[in-house]
Amino acid sequence: MCPQETSKFQLDFPKDYQNRFHIFYDLMEFRVKDVLLVSSKYDNFILEEDGRLSEEIYTVYSDLNLSIPPPRITRVATAAEAIQAVKKHHFDLIITMRRVGDIDLVSFSRKIKEIVFETPIILLLTSYSEIPNLPSRSKLNNIDKVFVFNGDSDIFLAMIKLIEDSKNVFHDTKVGDVRIIIVVEDTIQYYSIFLPILYKELLAQTQKSVEEGINLSHKILKRRGRSKIVLAETYEEAIEYYESFKDNILGLISDIGFPKNGTKDFSAGYDLVEKIREEHKYLPVLLQSSDPSNKEKVKALDSKFVHKNSPDYLRKIRKFFSESMLFGDFIFRDLNNKEMARATSVSKFVKILPIIPAEIIEFHGSRNDFSNWLFARGEHKIARELAPFTVEEFASGDQIKKFLIDTFKKRHQEFQREGISEFNSEIFDTNPGFVRFGNGSLGGKGRGLAFIRSLLYQEDTTNLFPDIDISIPETIVICTDLFDQFLEENDLHEISLSNISDKDLDKLFISKKLPERLLKALKLIIKNWKQPLAVRSSSILEDSQFQPFAGIYKTFMLSNDQSKLKMRVEYLQQAIKLIYASSFSNIAKTYAKSLGQKIEIEKMAIVIQQIVGKKHENRFYPDFSGVGKSYNFYPVSHQKPEDGVCEIAIGLGEHIVRGGKALFFSPKFPKLLPQVSTPDYALKNTQTEFISLALKRNNVNLLDGERATLEENTIQIAKDDGVLNWLASSYDIQNNRIIDSLVNKYPVLVTFPFILKYNKISIPEIISFLVKISEESFGFTSEIEFAVNLDLKTGKHEFKILQIRPLIIANKNSEHDFDFNNNKAIIYSSKALGNGIYTNLSDIVFVKRNTFDSSSTIEIRDEIATINQKLSSENKEYTLIGPGRWGTKERFLGIPVVWSDVHFARVIIEMGLEDFQIDPSQGMHFFVNLISTGRGYFTVPFMSDLDRIDWKYLSTLEIIEDLKYITHVRTSNPYTIKIDGRKGRGQIEIVSEEI
Numbered sequence: 001m002c003p004q005e006t007s008k009f010q011l012d013f014p015k016d017y018q019n020r021f022h023i024f025y026d027l028m029e030f031r032v033k034d035v036l037l038v039s040s041k042y043d044n045f046i047l048e049e050d051g052r053l054s055e056e057i058y059t060v061y062s063d064l065n066l067s068i069p070p071p072r073i074t075r076v077a078t079a080a081e082a083i084q085a086v087k088k089h090h091f092d093l094i095i096t097m098r099r100v101g102d103i104d105l106v107s108f109s110r111k112i113k114e115i116v117f118e119t120p121i122i123l124l125l126t127s128y129s130e131i132p133n134l135p136s137r138s139k140l141n142n143i144d145k146v147f148v149f150n151g152d153s154d155i156f157l158a159m160i161k162l163i164e165d166s167k168n169v170f171h172d173t174k175v176g177d178v179r180i181i182i183v184v185e186d187t188i189q190y191y192s193i194f195l196p197i198l199y200k201e202l203l204a205q206t207q208k209s210v211e212e213g214i215n216l217s218h219k220i221l222k223r224r225g226r227s228k229i230v231l232a233e234t235y236e237e238a239i240e241y242y243e244s245f246k247d248n249i250l251g252l253i254s255d256i257g258f259p260k261n262g263t264k265d266f267s268a269g270y271d272l273v274e275k276i277r278e279e280h281k282y283l284p285v286l287l288q289s290s291d292p293s294n295k296e297k298v299k300a301l302d303s304k305f306v307h308k309n310s311p312d313y314l315r316k317i318r319k320f321f322s323e324s325m326l327f328g329d330f331i332f333r334d335l336n337n338k339e340m341a342r343a344t345s346v347s348k349f350v351k352i353l354p355i356i357p358a359e360i361i362e363f364h365g366s367r368n369d370f371s372n373w374l375f376a377r378g379e380h381k382i383a384r385e386l387a388p389f390t391v392e393e394f395a396s397g398d399q400i401k402k403f404l405i406d407t408f409k410k411r412h413q414e415f416q417r418e419g420i421s422e423f424n425s426e427i428f429d430t431n432p433g434f435v436r437f438g439n440g441s442l443g444g445k446g447r448g449l450a451f452i453r454s455l456l457y458q459e460d461t462t463n464l465f466p467d468i469d470i471s472i473p474e475t476i477v478i479c480t481d482l483f484d485q486f487l488e489e490n491d492l493h494e495i496s497l498s499n500i501s502d503k504d505l506d507k508l509f510i511s512k513k514l515p516e517r518l519l520k521a522l523k524l525i526i527k528n529w530k531q532p533l534a535v536r537s538s539s540i541l542e543d544s545q546f547q548p549f550a551g552i553y554k555t556f557m558l559s560n561d562q563s564k565l566k567m568r569v570e571y572l573q574q575a576i577k578l579i580y581a582s583s584f585s586n587i588a589k590t591y592a593k594s595l596g597q598k599i600e601i602e603k604m605a606i607v608i609q610q611i612v613g614k615k616h617e618n619r620f621y622p623d624f625s626g627v628g629k630s631y632n633f634y635p636v637s638h639q640k641p642e643d644g645v646c647e648i649a650i651g652l653g654e655h656i657v658r659g660g661k662a663l664f665f666s667p668k669f670p671k672l673l674p675q676v677s678t679p680d681y682a683l684k685n686t687q688t689e690f691i692s693l694a695l696k697r698n699n700v701n702l703l704d705g706e707r708a709t710l711e712e713n714t715i716q717i718a719k720d721d722g723v724l725n726w727l728a729s730s731y732d733i734q735n736n737r738i739i740d741s742l743v744n745k746y747p748v749l750v751t752f753p754f755i756l757k758y759n760k761i762s763i764p765e766i767i768s769f770l771v772k773i774s775e776e777s778f779g780f781t782s783e784i785e786f787a788v789n790l791d792l793k794t795g796k797h798e799f800k801i802l803q804i805r806p807l808i809i810a811n812k813n814s815e816h817d818f819d820f821n822n823n824k825a826i827i828y829s830s831k832a833l834g835n836g837i838y839t840n841l842s843d844i845v846f847v848k849r850n851t852f853d854s855s856s857t858i859e860i861r862d863e864i865a866t867i868n869q870k871l872s873s874e875n876k877e878y879t880l881i882g883p884g885r886w887g888t889k890e891r892f893l894g895i896p897v898v899w900s901d902v903h904f905a906r907v908i909i910e911m912g913l914e915d916f917q918i919d920p921s922q923g924m925h926f927f928v929n930l931i932s933t934g935r936g937y938f939t940v941p942f943m944s945d946l947d948r949i950d951w952k953y954l955s956t957l958e959i960i961e962d963l964k965y966i967t968h969v970r971t972s973n974p975y976t977i978k979i980d981g982r983k984g985r986g987q988i989e990i991v992s993e994e995i
Contacts, residue, residue, distance in 0.1 A: 027176045027224040030167040031092070032160045032431035037075045038082045038096040043126060044423055065789060071160060077101070078866050079108040093163055094121045104133055109142035120144040120163050124155075128189050140820055145231070147192045147586050154196035161199050165228040172228065173248045177384060179227040179375045180245040181325070184254035184272065185288075186233040190308060194288075194317070198229060198253070201318055205327035206378070211404075225378045235260035235268045242276060248796055250375060251284040251325040252276065256294055273301050282367040288315075320893050327372040332356055333362060346379060350408045358397025365391045365400050382411045399897065420450050423476070434472070437521050438479030441536030443605030446477040448804040452784075455773055464769065465762055470799045473534075473609040476525060478518065480540060480603035483580055485515045490663060496584040506703055509581035514573055522576075526560070527566045531610045532620050532693055532801075533558045535575040538605040539583060541592070552899070553604070555581040556702060557611060557652070557693045557709050559620070559813075567698070574702045576606050590900035611693065612787035612800040613652075615723040619713065621692035621785035622800075623723050624752070625653035629807055630771040631781040632666060633984075634939070635832055636674055643668040646767050650727060650750055651690030654710065659888025659896075661687045663752060664919070667771070670756040670764040675919060676749065679736050682729075685919060687750040688715050725792065726754035763788065773802055781807040825987035826950040827879070827909065828976070829938035832986025838906055838936075838977040839991075843871060843878035844954065845905075845968050847895070852883055854916060856965065857891045864967040865901040869963075877906040879977070879988060881949065886910055886920045886937075893918050907977050907988070908935065911949060912942030936979050938986050 037044075071092070076082050078101035086094070098106050109121055123146045125131065131148070134140065145162065149155055172178045183198065187193040191827035206226040227250050232238040235258065242249065256269035265271075269287050274920060285303035289293070298305040304324060306316045322328030330349055332341040340360060355359075366369060374383035385407055394400045434453055434755040436442060442450060449472050461470045485492050490512040496505065514522075537553035556575035562568050582588060583604045592602070613622040625648065632645035649655045649662040656662045663686065665673055676682040694711045702708055718724055719742065730739045730746035739746070740753040754760040767784075774782040778959060783805050791799040845867050864880070872876050880886075884894030886908050894910075902908065912918070940947045957969035971990060979986040 017024070026434060027178065027625050028164065028168050029171065032071050032164055033069045034089070034093075035073045035160075036085055036091040036094045037073050038077075038079065038094065039075060040077055040097065040099045040101075040201070043097040043099060044077070079103040079111075082108070083115065086112060089122075091116070091119060093160065093579065094119055095159065096121060097126065103694045106142075107172055107376045109140070110742055113142045120166075122147060122159050122163070124149055124159075125188075131188055146188050148189055150709055152196065154200060155192060155738070158196040158199045161203075162231060165230065169228045169230055170244075172225075173245055176225050177248065177380055178225050179250035180248045180921050181227055181229050181250055182232060182238060182241050182245075182252050182254070183229055183257060184232045184252070185267070186255065188257040190255070190288075191231060192948050194313075194425065195229075195231070197314055197317055201321050202222075202227060202229065202327075203362065205321055205376075208787050216363055225380055227376065234258060235265065235272060238272055239275070246279065249276075249280065249283060250372065251286070251320075253320075254288070256289045256291075256298075258715045269902045270301065273303060276475060277301070278678065282369075284320070284326075284372075284859070286320045286324070291717055299872070301600040326369065327376045327378060330369075330373050332360055332364065334360060340807055346374070346377065346408075350405075350710065353401065353405060353408070354724075356401070358401060361401045361404070362391055362397035365394075365397075370404065377502050379411075382407060405459060406826070423521060425521070428679040433474065435476045436479055437476060437518070437676045438481045440479035440481030440484070441540050441603065441605060442477050442479060443540055443603075443607070444805070445536060445538035445803055446475075446605050446607050447673050449536075449607070449801070450477075451476060452774060452801055452804045455777060459773065459897050461769075465766060465799075467795055468762065468766065468797045468799050470766060470770075470801070471800045473612055474529075475610075476608045477481055477538065478521075478576070478606040478608070480605045481646075482515055482518050482606075483583075483604040486512070486518075486577075486580060487514060496581075502581075502585050503703075505581050505584060506578055509577045510574055510703065523565070523569055523573055525608065526565060526572060529560065529610065531560065532613070532695075533560050533572070534607075534609045534611050535572065535579065536607040536609065536803075537579045537582065538607045540603045540605075545881075552582075552588050553585075554706055556706055557654075559693055559695045559700075559709060561695055562698055565877045569781075571700070572608075573704065578702055579606060580604055587898050587900045592901050593903075609802070612789060612798065612802070613693070614789060615695065616692075616723075619692040619711070619717075619721070620695055621690065623790045624648050624650050624727060625787045625802075626662075626767070627653065627656050627657065627783065627785050628667070628767040628771050629781070629783045630775040631807060634831060635666070637669075638668045639669055639672065644768065644771050646764075648752060648755075648763075649687050649690065649691055650723065652710070653787060655687075655689075655691045657785070658842060659885045659893055660689070660691075660890045661685065661893070663687070663750065663756075663757055665764070667764040670759070673751070676729075676738065676751050679731055680749065682738055683731060683747070683751045689713065690715060708988060714751060724748065724750070726790065727752050729822065730754050731958065736863065761797060762791070763799075770801065778806050783807040824991045825947070825948075827881075827938065827940070827952050827988040828982065829940050829947050829986045831939040831947070832936065832979050832984055833938075833981070834907070834936035834979040834986065835981030836979055838877075840974045841877055841879065841906060842975065843872075843876050843960070843968065844957070844971070845878055845880050845966060846954065847882035847884075848965055848967055849913060849951075851965055852913065852916070854884070854892045857884075857895045860965045861895050861901060862896050863963045864897060866963075867961060867966060867968050868902055868904050872904040878902055879909065879975075880905040881909040881911060883913050883916050906936065907938060907979075907986070909938040909940060909949070911940045914942055917942050936977060956980070 002586065074085065080101060094112060098105055112121060121143050121885045125148045128148055144857050147155055147159055169180065173180065230241050232241055254269045254272060257264060258268050259265065259269040273285055286306060287298045287303050288306050288308050290308045292307050304320055306313060310316065323331065327394050330343040334340055341352050341356060343352055371383045371387040394403065398558055421433060421435045423435050434450060453472050456470060533555045535558060537555060539553060540545055558571050558575060560568050565779050579981035583602050611620065613620045626646055628644065628646040630644045631691045632639060632643055634643045635641055643666045645664055647656050647662040647664045649660065663675060673683040689712050691710050692713055694709055700708050724742060727750060728742060729751045730743040730748045731749055732739050732746055739751060740757065755763050763987060768785055771782060774784060784801055785803040787802055791797055880902060882895050886894055887897055888894040889896050940949055954969060957971055959967060960970050963966040973991050975988055975990045
């Protein structure tokens with residue numbers, strides 16, 4: 001191990017992304033999609049009644065909001081046609097009437113089973129009078145079930161769902177722990193009547209539960225994890241079902257008299273209940289009988305009774321489903337069975353739980369009501385956590401209540417960490433986790449955050465870094481369909497694509513109204529969220545795998561502390577509208593064009609996040625922020641590019657991405673810090689200013705730009721705020737040395753000694769972990785932006801991931817056999833980015849060394865933009881040379897160009913001057929976009945022994961334009977650019993001309 005290398009530890013990264021609900025996609029594998037109906041013309045007429053059967057089945061599926069379409073029904077008139085049909089086509093279910101042509105029913109069913117043994121066959125009778133004339137059960141052994149059609153098409157729903165349940169029940173109980181309702185009835189006419197009722201009620205109650213789902217995956221969980229019904233016709237079948245599924249039984253609905261030991265036993269139902277009560281004392285039981293005298297005996301078994309011929313039979317069935325099997329509201333009852341409180345949803349259950357008396361909690365707990373209710377509502381995970389516990393394991397009802405509250409809190413946190421919730425005004429609170437509003441795309445930024453959030457949930461970082469909460473901030477994403485609706489309702493498409501100026505477009509968008517549904521949501525968000533907010537762009541092209549669009553669109557930081565709710569909502573609206581407008585800004589159009597994209601296909605989502613930070617008087621900022629990359633473009637010493645790199649700075653990350661001074665290090669070698677290797681270097685290169693969010697401002701004008709709400713502060717202010725205790729050193733002037741602590745009389749040096757040198761907090765390891773896991777997931781290099789809050793008193797810290805994106809290095813690994821000779825080159829760099837060979841260029845634009853002044857970089861930028869526009873109109877790519885960081889927003893560290901100012905430059909060269917030597921920054925958005933487009937980027941330090949620019953040769957070239965700060969020259973012969981991305985070398989040489 002190298003002496004500077006950080007300690008290593010084994011990380012087991014998840015190989016494949018899996019949604020926490022993925023197991024439920026495997027449930028209900030068998031679905032009835034194709035049905036063969038064998039019926040004579042007359043029987044078909046009875047079923048169809050002028051062609052209404054298919055329509056009525058469709059209506060039933062639609063009314064119940066079933067997630068799959070109704071099955072396709074193929075009708076044939078005879079047994080012979082049916083046999084030919086099953087030979088040619090697969091059917092999931094065969095429904096046959098008694099009259100099937102010349103062949104008898106027994107022979108027909110046998111022949112079908114010989115062809116397709118696994119396909120279930122249901123015999124459907126058209127009249128109860130046909131039942132006595134049926135062959136014996138032994139002869140009908142190839143018929144799976146017999147039903148009677150009584151004119152109600154709901155019978156088809158019951159037949160289809162019963163077959164699906166019978167096929168899926170063993171798999172689904174084992175894999176998904178779904179619940180089972182055992183129905184015992186041997187009389188064909190009775191189960192033909194009440195099974196359709198049971199299924200419609202079961203599916204209707206399930207649908208109510210589905211509507212509570214936090215997102216599509218959760219809704220699929222609830223729908224596919226619904227309770228199954230199994231039908232037994234004998235005591236032995238019922239016992240077999242019970243023994244197979246005793247841990248999954250939700251309820252029992254049974255006749256009282258049915259076969260036992262081969263003969264009709266009119267007390268078999270009582271025997272069955274007594275057997276089950278030995279292990280399931282409080283299992284909900286409904287016994288049915290056409291004899292009302294059984295009611296009292298049923299009551300003695302602590303069961304419910306319903307008369308089969310009762311006029312309110314349906315109402316009683318529904319009541320049993322709702323109150324006894326707990327498919328409806330959870331009703332808290334006192335010991336006299338009087339209703340005390342009612343919860344219509346899980347969220348409302350959690351809200352009222354603290355006010356319920358302990359003895360009532362204990363009463364319901366003793367009957368397993370809590371877990372049964374949750375199972376009935378499809379909340380399998382939390383139900384399974386509660387089910388094993390008994391009230392005897394707790395000292396009091398108050399302990400049970402605390403256990404329930406803690407368990408539900410844990411469930412809520414798990415959903416927040418991994419699931420993407422759909423915005424729900426009924427249950428939205430201050431800590432929603434990750435919420436989407438709308439049905440469109442999350443956009444690149446939102447999608448990346450959602451993905452890393454899921455990976456963190458699967459990896460469980462609390463075991464790796466127990467003292468640091470690694471997560472993303474509370475986040476709401478306004479999806480792209482709201483952007484489309486805004487443009488459509490305000491007729492903004494055409495003008496947005498015109499040549500309108502950015503300022504005029506901003507004013508136009510600000511004046512328009514957001515969709516009403518979004519306005520209502522924003523008011524609720526602001527009412528609940530009183531913290532400062534970051535409002536970020538998240539377009540479908542932004543942070544995508546092949547074109548990052550980093551920093552092209554706007555981001556606004558809002559203090560969200562105005563006294564009036566209306567004003568806070570207004571600022572949020574304005575921020576959203578201005579981000580929408582930035583989709584069509586000049587820089588966005590230019591960058592999209594350079595990538596071969598059409599800006600009109602762009603769609604914008606909005607990410608709203610709670611800003612990570614702390615309040616210090618009228619400032620708000622995190623202790624420090626950073627940008628981590630899995631690839632280091634400028635490794636030093638024994639570092640390798642694959643070791644990665646990170647830049648960190650005090651305050652908001654805006655300081656880094658705009659090109660401000662920050663400390664960079666390799667997470668693998670955090671103690672190797674060339675920027676602060678000597679006191680002179682440290683004084684020159686360490687951070688002297690930081691950016692914070694300004695609080696208590698009521699007159700902010702967001703039309704002034706993204707910085708309207710921000711302020712720059714000296715690093716001394718951070719010291720006064722108490723932020724720098726672990727993050728800064730002091731310069732001992734008298735002894736010319738760096739002291740790794742704060743000394744009041746000495747200047748402050750931001751060196752992060754306790755983070756990087758003494759490893760008091762595992763920041764380098766966390767960054768290594770995150771860039772590694774993201775690179776492995778993306779399949780290529782990646783970049784994260786983050787913010788950190790430290791709590792030195794408790795030792796519990798926050799590491800919040802703000803953004804994650806692929807880091808595209810265009811053609812980095814392409815094979816080229818270049819002949820590099822810096823004696824032949826007019827420009828040579830040993831630190832070159834890009835890859836490839838570019839020929840037939842003649843134009844070079846450079847900043848004059850003798851007139852360069854770091855206070856005039858804005859004027860220099862404007863001159864470059866003018867020449868860039870001319871060369872663009874002439875379709876001539878060029879080489880651009882200048883001092884300091886290109887694209888920085890810190891004007892004294894380089895030239896603050898934006899993409900549209902330099903988009904026609906094929907290679908950009910960052911050179912050093914004697915009195916202007918700036919370390920290259922890898923954290924700027926401009927830098928990320930530049931390398932992803934395949935543009936070359938050379939670094940030529942001042943007085944380098946290897947790298948060089950032949951200024952003598954450049955001075956001999958034809959001058960095309962000579963401005964105050966910029967000169968545009970043209971070679972007589974074309975020049976060639978060669979870049980070897982693997983070795984980081986690049987040169988420019990003149991074709992067929994001696995230098």
